[in-house]
Amino acid sequence: MSAGLEFVLLVFMGLPLLIVLINNLLKREIAQKICLSLGLIAGIGQMVAAIVVFVSLNAAGQASVDFSQFWNLTAGASRFSVDFFSLLALFCIGMVVTAGFLTAGKTIGDKRFNFTNLAMIILLGMNGIALVTDLFSLYVFLEITGVASFVMIALNKEGNGIEGGFKYLVMSAIATAFILGGLAFIFMQSGSLLYSDVASALSDWQNVDQPALLIVAFALVLVGFSIKSGIMPFHGWLPDAYQSAPAAVSVILGGIVTKMAGVYAILRLTGDIFVGVNLVNQILMLLAIVSIVLGAVAAITQTDFKRILAYSSISQIGYILLGASCGSAIGLIGAMLHFFNHATFKTTLFVNSAAVETATGTTEIEKLGGLQEKMPVTGVSSILAFLSTAGIPPLAGFWSKLLIILAVWQTGNFFIAGLALFASIFTAAYFLRLQRCVFFGSAVEGLENTKEVTGGICLSSVVLSVITVGFGLLFPLVLLFVQSQGLI
Amino acid sequence: MGAMFTDLANFITGGSGVNILYFMVVLPAVLAVLTVIIPRDSFIARSICFLAAALADLILAIALFIDKEGSMLLSWTDFEINLAFRVDDFSSAIVLALAIFAVLVGIYSVSFLRKKEKYGQFYCYYLLTLAMANGAVLADNLVVLLFFWEGLMVTLFGMLVIGDRQKPATAMKALVLNGIADLLLMLGVAATAAQAGTFMMAGVSQLPIEGLGILGFVCMMAGAVGKAGSMPFHSWIPDAAEVAPLPFMAILPAAFEKILGIYLLVRITFDFYQMVPGSVMSIVVMAIGAITIVLAVCMALIQKDIKRLLSYHAISQVGYMILGIGTALPVGIIGGLFHMINHVMYKCCLFLTAGSVEKQTGTTDLRKISGLGKLMPITTVCFLVAAFSISGVPPFNGFFSKELVFDAAWESGMVFYIAAVLGAFLTAASFLKLGHAAYFGPLHLPEGVKAEDVKEAPGAMLLPMGILALGCLVFGLFNRLPLSVIQPIIGEGYDFSGWPHSITLVAISCVVLLLAVGNHIFGYRRTGEGLKAVDHIHYAPVLRSIYNCAEKRYFDPYDIIMVLIKGFAWVCFGIDRAINWVYDVLMVNFIGGLSSGMRLLNNGSVDRYMVWSFVGIGFIALLCLFFV
Secondary structure, three states: OOHHHHHHHHHHHHHHHHHHHHHHHOOHHHHHHHHHHHHHHHHHHHHHHHHHHHHHHHHHOOOEEEEOOOOOHHHOOOOEEEEHHHHHHHHHHHHHHHHHHHHHHHHOHHHHHHHHHHHHHHHHHHHHHHHEOEHHHHHHHHHHHHHHHHHHHOOOOOHHHHHHHHHHHHHHHHHHHHHHHHHHHHHHHHOOOEHHHHHHHHOOHHHOOOHHHHHHHHHHHHHHHHHHHOOOOOOOHHHHHHHHOOHHHHHHHHHHHHHHHHHHHHHHHHHHHOOOOHHHHHHHHHHHHHHHHHHHHHHHOOOEHHHHHHHHHHHHHHHHHHHHOOOOHHHHHHHHHHHHHHHHHHHHHHHHHHHHHHHHOOOEHHHOOOHHHHOHHHHHHHHHHHHHHHOOOOOHHHHHHHHHHHHHHHHOOHHHHHHHHHHHHHHHHHHHHHHHHHOOOOOOOOOOOOOOOOOHHHHHHHHHHHHHHHHHHOHHHHHHHHHHOOOO | OHHHHHHHHHHHHOOOOOOHHHHHHHHHHHHHHHHHHOOOOOHHHHHHHHHHHHHHHHHHHHHHHHHOOOEEEEEOOOOOOEEEEEOOHHHHHHHHHHHHHHHHHHHHHHHHHOOOOOHHHHHHHHHHHHHHHHHHHHEOEHHHHHHHHHHHHHHHHHHHHHHOOOOOHHHHHHHHHHHHHHHHHHHHHHHHHHHHOOOEHHHOOOEOOOOHHHHHHHHHHHHHHHHHOOOOOOOHHHHHHHHOOHHHHHHHHHHHHHHHHHHHHHHHHHHHEOOOOOOHHHHHHHHHHHHHHHHHHHHHHOOOEHHHHHHHHHHHHHHHHHHHHHOOOHHHHHHHHHHHHHHHHHHHHHHHHHHHHHHHHOOOEOOOOEOOOOOOHHHHHHHHHHHHHHHOOOOOHHHHHHHHHHHHHHHHOHHHHHHHHHHHHHHHHHHHHHHHHHHOOOOEOOOOOOOOOOOOOOHHHHHHHHHHHHHHHHHHHOOHHHHHHHHHHHOOOOOOOOOOOOHHHHHHHHHHHHHHHHHHHHHHHHHOOOOOOOHHHHOOHHHHHHHHHHHOOOOOHHHHHHHHHHHHHHHHHHHHHHHHHHHHHHHHHHHHHHHHHHHHHOOOOHHHHHHHHHHHHHHHHHHHHHHO
16 A cells, blocks of 8 residues: 555544544634635545545445554454445535535534534544444444534534434434444454454354354444434434424534434445344345335325435435345445435535525425525526436436445345335325425516525535436446456 | 230340230320320320320230230349239129220210319329239239229329328328238238248149138238228228219229229139039138128118219129139039129120210209100110129120029028029119119209210210120120130130020020019109119118118128227227326326425435435445345
């Protein structure tokens, strides 16, 4: 590994910490002025770093690279590893955090100092989740992310936010307890918590001393991460938290945080640890399809812009997990790509909701209407994002959904594949309702003077929409790359 | 002569394999377009172009008739679908017949359509029909045949729309019935090609009628007799008689459709397939013929309009041809073909006389006109010759061909013979009525038409009538002339010319004719009017109610189909409503209810969320046990 690459890798863990330090060492008045710019630097820097690492890995022909930062590699206890999937996740994190800071410029008010600090800690936590190679470190970073999130939801220190944050806290605590318990049982069997050690110890799991204990461990870990990712029926906290959080926080929280804390972890578990453990896959598939269908159904009658997006997230997370649960390379790749697509289009939609909230002061869709003429950029980017979510070709969401449904079909679960396809109709249904209520028709009373938001919000909508369309159009290139890596 | 044209064609086209056969199709089609391009006002220029096309076609047809050989092949696409034409004894005779009638009716049309609207379109469709008919007869490939056959349906529809532009119900009816027949033909072509393994007619030869062959034979046969206007594809013809321009009736239902339908029927039964006498298929074809003869002539008997009456006869007479061919005996086939050519002559002539009457008096309704014989003597003579022919009076041509068909029917089964004789009786009776009512008796004209205005038709209309009437007589007296062309078609060594050989059958026929005359005299004495001479049959106890139903179109296959389709559409509509209800009401309410229920569950209480989580854990634990 070249020295240059090691320096670049330092960005992922070092840059957030550095910015937190700078932010707090500066005089408060100066910090208030530049903190959002610092956050933007962190987000953009992370995207650039992810691309640089990707290019150099690709040039070197390596699939992954191990490195350590605060721990000594030779001690063996903890280390980091970067592969293509974690790079994809890191890029998504950078993208969403950037979008979050762009949105924060107009929405966060005088909480920007605290917002920056917390967002940087969340960024650190999420990067950790993406990079770690052992289960206990994973738990540590989960907690870092979680704690910062609770506070961030309640950033405005008013009723709804505190309540939402509290619910997240309670449920997260339960999840943490389960995860930790499950890890303990796994540790009893494997004697190590490194992904590779656990995987080899579990490879023949039915012949270990106490298979029942392992089943309990699987169930506990699975339930823990399910709560964290908010899939049905562990989703209760998620709509409340998303809805009550400030606009910029919703963007980061809905766009990436729950995905990293829950979904990414589950993808790592199924891809790296529980390889070949059919039990986990089958349970996951059932949970996923329940989430897909019920999440979409529940979204149909919601009346709040952000709440619709929250239920939509539950449904889309279901798709990602469905791909992961197939146990095949194509399913896992579909899940990863849908992970990326979801980060793109769901962030777009949260940014749009922030734009609507900024322009009109509300996110109740029944009070809105006819905004398409007043806010053309928001309207169009919202349509593109929702078409991508519903899986309409040639947008990005179509391809990843296609791969996932193909993978399910290959496993022989035709009914589930059909149901996953069918649920796209519900997706279209709730988004059409959203579009019709908010953007189509003629402007309702009191909204005649609404103006398009400018600056960061608008910029991030445009850029994210371009990514959605561009990724969809260039998708064959992505497939060619995946094929050149020998993954499918 | 044909070689000369071929050389000319090669010279024009640079020797690309195109020859005279190609021009048989292309020339009328190109001139058809030209007739509508020529300005609307120049009736003379358009008519000259129109007649020139018909004459050119006649010259080419004569050239083909002399050579009797030639073929051409242009590869269109793969799958053997080539533009292939070939001419032999049979098709050269048919093409010549088409050309002669096209010229005769063409001359008549020019005179008839003078000062009428839309004559240009009529010319155009007329020539296109000629082109399509030539193409269908000369085609050497089943798909090419089908192409031109469908083209005929298009021009048919076009001609009917001219007459009834505001409410083209008749055109729709013709389109539906012909469309069904053509679809059957298409299915038949597919089945035949599948059995033969090729679309080229050279490979479709003497196939056995078994397995797929039954489907192929029956469907193609239905397409052919449907074009000829046999039952149950007939019911548009009487309706068309009322709305379409009269030359249309003379050229299409009376002439071209008979020629083409019977041509294809003969091709199917003895060339593509091998139908043997006494086989099931033979009986089926004969039965279609016999039923068509009797039912159509029964309807003709009671008509009060010349054109409608003639059009029912056009249906009835095709039954004789189908019956003759259906026997599969040489005498029957030759009789059927001979009857076809005779029928075309006298029926064309009859329609033309009806056209004269219409031109002069403005109507063809027998209740409004009578006693025209003194005013229009030449028309009356032509009518009488043609009527004698169709009734089978010796020595007119219809007598000889009918005797041949009777002969074949006698050998094939008494039922068919009786049907044929019954048809002859009713034909004679209805023409006695028609002639008596229209041309004899006291003079009676529609209101507003003065006797001094009604005069003989113009020469251009009399000429075709006269030629056709003369032809009826010549083909009867010198029947060796047409039969020497027809007989080689089915093979060497047949000679049915001269006086019919079975004295018994001739005697029976003569008795039947005398009975018809007796019946007419009885009816006339009873009512005192020529028009009501058959009322004792029309209003006979049982027949009255049947006729009533028939007049109300209860038996019209088209109306039956339409009722069935309406019922089907109603059922489909109901199913569609039900499906719609499932989507629009049931699903929406179900999903909406489910969604609202879930909204209520998510009430913001963290205790409840925790309870769900624990339920979920229990669920997963159960699943673990289940899967392990």
